[in-house]
Amino acid sequence: MATIVEVARLAGVSTSTVSHVLNDTRNVEPSTRAKVMAAIEKTGYRQDAVARAMRRARTDSIGLVVSDAGEPAFAEMVHGVEHAAAARGLTLVLANSAEDPVREERAVNTLLSRRVDGLIIARCAASSAAVSSRLESESPRPVVLLDRVFDNSPHDQVGADNRESMRRLVEHLQAAGHRRFLLVAGDQRVPTLVERFRGFRDAIRDADLPQQVVVDAVDMAEVREKVAAALEQGDATCVIASSTPLAVATLECLRDAGLTTPEQIAFAAFDGFSHSDLFRPTITTVRQPAFEMGAAAVSLLIDRLGAPDASPRTLRLNQTLELRESSENYRPGVS
């Protein structure tokens, strides 16, 4: 590859002039500019982003660490981040922690050593303190927490309105006559799932309903086991799963127990399945705006670059309650 030196020589100017032409950072005589452009054309020169990043403060890249690249919701966030980043001329460096704190820490270190201009991260459930302090010490390089949102975080964050959405969902189901729920709440180290659980608890409390069954197992095999046991016991008329993997496990249990939805038991889930309209049963879903969350994270990052000292913001995007068959037509007292 030709370098700026060769371009300069061919054009008969200094490298600084070439640089200024390239970046439009100083007036240059039209004739000089023309010579430079011609030389660039002739040599097929292209700027070297590495050298450029080396000299400047910025790399024009951002890092993204997701906790489970295999989950469709995270895939959508990645998509949203990529889209928003590209629109602003930023390149995306992607890493996946796969819910493993060791890999997460490694990923964060790698991205920071590559001098990304900012970092977006969906922290894994068992995220280590080392990562926390590493992220905090990175200021003023902006860090945005995605999806997994923490109280009193020193960072900007973007999450969903989990507590309120769960509340709305439960209220809807209650209005339809349900009194006894089974909540498959999942790993309570994950803030998102904690928020959903709290929304559930709030709604139950405010409606003066009796104690409900809650499954908070982490391991999916254990989830299935506990859900199966709860179904066996059999007083729930409605099951809510707090995430897609939990919904999968739960649906398997329902199927294995021979329970049909919504006739024998109602069902609803968070995050949902793709193309779910095409298949039966269609499932009542609280849908997370994953793409938009990714894009919003990029916006926060950019804003933060412009105002390093503003106090951290937490953005909560609205989820939408999509009512479908799995929670309809249930007749309390019939089953």
Place this chain on the structure above:
Amino acid sequence: MATIVEVARLAGVSTSTVSHVLNDTRNVEPSTRAKVMAAIEKTGYRQDAVARAMRRARTDSIGLVVSDAGEPAFAEMVHGVEHAAAARGLTLVLANSAEDPVREERAVNTLLSRRVDGLIIARCAASSAAVSSRLESESPRPVVLLDRVFDNSPHDQVGADNRESMRRLVEHLQAAGHRRFLLVAGDQRVPTLVERFRGFRDAIRDADLPQQVVVDAVDMAEVREKVAAALEQGDATCVIASSTPLAVATLECLRDAGLTTPEQIAFAAFDGFSHSDLFRPTITTVRQPAFEMGAAAVSLLIDRLGAPDASPRTLRLNQTLELRESSENYRPGVS
């Protein structure tokens, strides 16, 4: 951030010694090494990957351009690439062309200017010649084509055994009694879809079946329109969709036409839906090993780095035919 210079000063050695300790690239006296390690510890020094990449030939990063980050199949490939790359200590730089040749070219240029050690790309349907020549002129920097595989490509490639899989699928359906198919073949600028179409054509020819209806529209609205028309005409007993988006459009048409699967018409699709076991109808699917394809692309890249002059390889991963309800229990002659 501390630099290597400060570490060297603190340890009372030269920067080159620090570098050699860091990279384990030359023997250093244990006592010296200890001093260096202590200094690193004290300063909290971390290697700067940008400066490192600047000096060395490699950046320890690879670029990936996908043609539609929104598609689950591509999301899985991204996942596979990230996984394999991370396992080898490579960072992943991700870009999405969104099936837009302009964005694709921009993405390729960006990644190359960042000096990725190699590039994996799923070229978009209308990919420009400019991109082709740019990729070819990049040698010896390896380029691997992913999913969209071309004849006589100068690059390594990894795709699926589309032709054979389609053939097997059709043969299976034939054996079940089907004679008249509707193939929703999609955009014939996409090699993957061309291969699937050819497999279909081969199977039909070899079985001496009469001419079949093939929809090769690009725009989804047009696909729906043509599929609806073909269903109206009504002599097909079986529909095959060559990709997930096409399957979505087709299933919508079937639903709108009031046709149930498999009772009134059989259905099968390529690539498939996630968690499809949980919903009805379960769909007979030729499943693409998307994750593995991504991982294989990384392997080809690494191999190529070791042997720049070996002739290009095309890897075809096997797809699996997953038989499900949508193609079963069909009784030819009944409907």
Place this chain on the structure above:
DNA sequence: GCCGGACAGGAAAACGATTGATTGGGGAAC
């Protein structure tokens, strides 16, 4: 005719590492 400012462009110092050439000291071999 001199001064000051505007303007175009160049020289060279960074940025933070890696690495080839070089130095100096300490045996081993003769």
Place this chain on the structure above:
DNA sequence: GTTCCCCAATCAATCGTTTTCCTGTCCGGC
């Protein structure tokens, strides 16, 4: 005792840009 080689460590060049000074020229105003 000299030579030779090995070893550890340093020196300094280098990667390809950007950016800070700096120089020289031209022009207008007085």
